[in-house]
Amino acid sequence: MKKIIITIASTLLLCSCAQAQGSWWLFPGKKDKKENVQATQKESESLKTTVIEEARDSISTDADEQWLDGRSDDVKVALVLPFNAVQKPSSNYLEMYSGALLALRDLGNRGINIKLHVFDSSSEEYALNKDTLNSMDLVIGPVDYNGLSEVTSILGRTRMVISPLEPKAASLLDTNDNIIQSPVGWARQVDVMVEWLEQETSLGDQVIVIRDASLKGAGEQSSYLMDKLSAAGVLFRTVNSIKDIQNIKHTHYRVLIASDDDSFITKEVKEIGIAASIHNNITLYSTSRFRNCVGPDVFDLYTANTRMAATYYVDYDSEAVKRFILEYRSIFQSEPGSFAFQGYDIMKYYLSAYSSLGRRWFTKLPTFPGKGLQSDFIFSTKNGDGRENTAVRKVVYSPDLSISLR
Incomplete structure (x- = not known):
């Protein structure tokens, strides 16, 4: 059976108050919307079910088939983001987390079993554990330069960390063999x-x-x-x-x-x-x-x-983007922003690469281009030893107030 296994590391995100708060940090949105959602739940239950089923059925397999080769080995992934879950949770990073969850669901539907461990890098309890990190197949985050530098220093050479948001982290490629730079620099x-x-x-x-x-x-x-x-x-x-x-x-x-x-x-x-x-x-x-x-x-x-x-551009006329927005609204009761698209693109591309390319997958990224919802992925041995994303979207603003991609 095709399935997805998501294991949330309770060490950091699931604080003592998480049981009561889980409904809103797992599904980002304003807490005062909860009563309205419950009040209309019976009326919208049938509609939401139909919408979700239709959206899932309409997912194009073409893009997924170019990423996956049918391997189903379990993949252990660490997602390190500054959620600030104990105090006032960050809406941006909860949104990014939600987008990542949708990517994991889609990958699970394609036959990849994934164990996700989530870490709140803004928590007072956050501390890097060498054994824990090296037990992961892939580490996504932290989002800041210093955090990424620290993680790369304790990871083994065959364990890769993905820089998801910090363009300046590209300079770490010169001194570290275990980092992949996803955002394209200026x-x-x-x-x-x-x-x-x-x-x-x-x-x-x-x-x-x-x-x-x-x-x-x-x-x-x-x-x-x-x-x-x-x-x-x-x-x-x-x-x-x-x-x-x-x-x-x-x-x-x-x-x-x-x-x-x-x-x-x-x-x-x-x-x-x-x-x-x-x-x-x-x-x-x-x-x-x-x-x-x-x-x-x-x-x-x-x-x-x-x-x-x-570096980023969302084409809202794209059918894939329309499907994503429809599903995101239905599941999380809010509108997806750029962080949601980023979470989805990064999680889907790099786990697809890991699953499809096999051992030393990170050395084969130049043979594995990808097109995301908001950003693309093109690697070349001429840039960062094949570990620096070079994909840039060409966006045209026209006087008739239209936007197009070249």
Whole structure:
């Protein structure tokens, strides 16, 4: 029988009050919703059952079959997240945990038996145990640089730890053989952005780099971009602001911003959006940092016809995403956010790789690309000895307020 075995380590998460609190930390959502859910339970029971059954039946097997080869050996996994379960639980990490649970269910339905051990790294009782960690086949987390460094120092060379959220942890690959870097760092995003610029630049186009000359703005990322453009042989001219361009009709301007100052980026994105809406001949190239800088006001990204090299992007038109959202709502009584998608993608991809690739699976990741709901997985021996994810999604913001993937 296909099944999934989930063992929650009581040492850390199941505190003395967990019995009373379990219903809400296992299924994240506001506690005051509980009474409403119970009141409508009889009315919605039949509908929810039908929805869940239909969603499960509609799960596409194509993507799963490319990840799994039918092996059914038990896999022991440690999930280390800062739940803060004893005090005020973190909604983000409970959401990530919930997404991971859905991945485990789907993997179980495909024939993988999994024992999950969950650790709250924010608990006062949290302490690393060498024997416990080395009994795991896979460790996902912690989420911070120092925590990851500590875990890698006590794990054996054949036990791998997955860095699930911290881009800066990529530097640990240079000194540790037992870490896999899942989130894609800013340098790789810049690489993809410049390659994209080269592919789209035509004869007669002008490449403009808006360069921040301030001490705060002239940092590591700005310097890397300038070096990358020069190394690629891209012809460009620098200005202090988009306002410095004397816009010429029938000339297309391809614009980049070289700055490490978020406020400068925000200001220039707005100015570029205004100029693009007037002249309709500007394309902005960016990384996912720009999305964080502008916050909820993304209108200027649309008007600037932005090309964004992004680590994460959820395509809500995707059938797989629609199914996931439907199931998440039905089971957890809340809307999935980016942490839920991340938990699902990471748990599913790496356990699939472990199951499919066999011994020393982590050396074979370059042969095992994966497409997730929010992020993708592509490994190359040229990056981090094959242990650094290089997959970047190309997102296009169009003036008609649509978003598409390239």
